[in-house]
Amino acid sequence: MMKDTADMRLERLLAVAREEHIDTSGAEEYFETRLLARIGELRDTPAWYAFVWKMVPMFAVLAVIVALSALTFNPSRKSDMFAAITNSQEMIFAGSYLAGE
Amino acid sequence: MDNSRQEPTDESLVSAACGGDDGAFARLVGNHKRRVFRLAARFARDADELDDLCQEVFIKVYEHLSAFRNDAPFEHWLTKIAVRVCHDALRSRRHEKHHMHLDDMVMELPDNAGNSKRETRQARQFLKYAMSRLSPDEQLIITLLELEEFSVREASAATGWSEANVKVRAHRARHALKRVVEEHDERYC
Numbered sequence: 001m002m003k004d005t006a007d008m009r010l011e012r013l014l015a016v017a018r019e020e021h022i023d024t025s026g027a028e029e030y031f032e033t034r035l036l037a038r039i040g041e042l043r044d045t046p047a048w049y050a051f052v053w054k055m056v057p058m059f060a061v062l063a064v065i066v067a068l069s070a071l072t073f074n075p076s077r078k079s080d081m082f083a084a085i086t087n088s089q090e091m092i093f094a095g096s097y098l099a100g101e
Numbered sequence: 102m103d104n105s106r107q108e109p110t111d112e113s114l115v116s117a118a119c120g121g122d123d124g125a126f127a128r129l130v131g132n133h134k135r136r137v138f139r140l141a142a143r144f145a146r147d148a149d150e151l152d153d154l155c156q157e158v159f160i161k162v163y164e165h166l167s168a169f170r171n172d173a174p175f176e177h178w179l180t181k182i183a184v185r186v187c188h189d190a191l192r193s194r195r196h197e198k199h200h201m202h203l204d205d206m207v208m209e210l211p212d213n214a215g216n217s218k219r220e221t222r223q224a225r226q227f228l229k230y231a232m233s234r235l236s237p238d239e240q241l242i243i244t245l246l247e248l249e250e251f252s253v254r255e256a257s258a259a260t261g262w263s264e265a266n267v268k269v270r271a272h273r274a275r276h277a278l279k280r281v282v283e284e285h286d287e288r289y290c
Contacts, residue, residue, distance in 0.1 A: 005286065006279050006282045006283040006286060007279060009282050009286070010275070010278060010279050010282050012224075013224050013227065013228050013231075013282070014228070014247045014248065016220075016221055016224040016225070016228075017224065017225055017228050017248055018247070018248050018250065020221055020225060022139060022142040022143075024135070024138035024139060024142050024151065026148075027138060027148055027151050027152055027155075028134055028135065028138055031130070031134055031138075031152075031155065032127040032130050032131055032134075034152070034156065035127075035130060035156055035159050035160070036123055036126075036127060038156055038160065039123075039160060039163055042160070
């Protein structure tokens with residue numbers, strides 16, 4: 001019974017919506033002018049600019065991959081060839097600073 | 102018969118527009134905009150969105166005009182694009198919160214179709230709310246089949262879904278819509 005009522009109500013609802021005339025004449029006014037202006041803007045945009053915008057997600061993914069691989073595969077600083085020099089230089093600088101030189 | 106005053110056909114306007122004639126394209130738009138506006142108005146939430154949707158449809162038409170083959174009427178091709186743009190718009194707002202709630206919609210559904218304007222407006226509001234509870238695919242198929250009165254074949258051509266798929270989706274969508282109506286009845290009637 002409930003299902004029948006719901007069916008009938010739904011049918012009435014759809015019938016009302018179907019019969020309703022949506023007036024779009026106001027929105028249609030000067031539509032061609034607005035459209036052609038927008039097309040003109042798109043046409044004036046250089047092709048390379050659009051291409052660069054399209055490539056932005058790819059560059060972003062690439063940057064994330066590079067950052068992750070750098071974090072994962074970066075060799076430890078201690079095993080760096082210049083680590084010893086850098087470390088001793090840092091110690092000299094620290095000593096000079098503390099001595100007020 | 103005066104052939105010199107004959108309206109140019111869609112095919113001739115398309116080929117002229119492909120050759121860079123903006124006037125021909127504007128004329129093509131003028132000839133078909135009403136149909137696109139009528140369809141998009143079923144999906145748009147306000148006048149700005151309606152304008153955006155229609156512009157997007159015709160920009161896509163403009164960009165792919167050279168791909169149009171004259172083996173089918175221009176109107177069918179245009180409808181296909183319009184349906185796709187509207188479907189994309191529905192999908193893009195899928196994650197938005199429902200702004201309409203059932204509690205805001207305490208109203209009696211009209212007992213007779215074709216009643217006063219107030220009842221028509223209420224029915225439209227309720228349908229809008231009920232539709233917002235459906236998935237984008239369900240909203241699309243209900244709009245095409247029930248409101249725009251597309252045939253199953255036309256809906257299939259416009260959406261790219263098979264006819265069997267259209268029928269299954271339509272059945273499910275109608276069932277889901279009915280559940281919303283029942284829910285409303287249980288709470289307020």
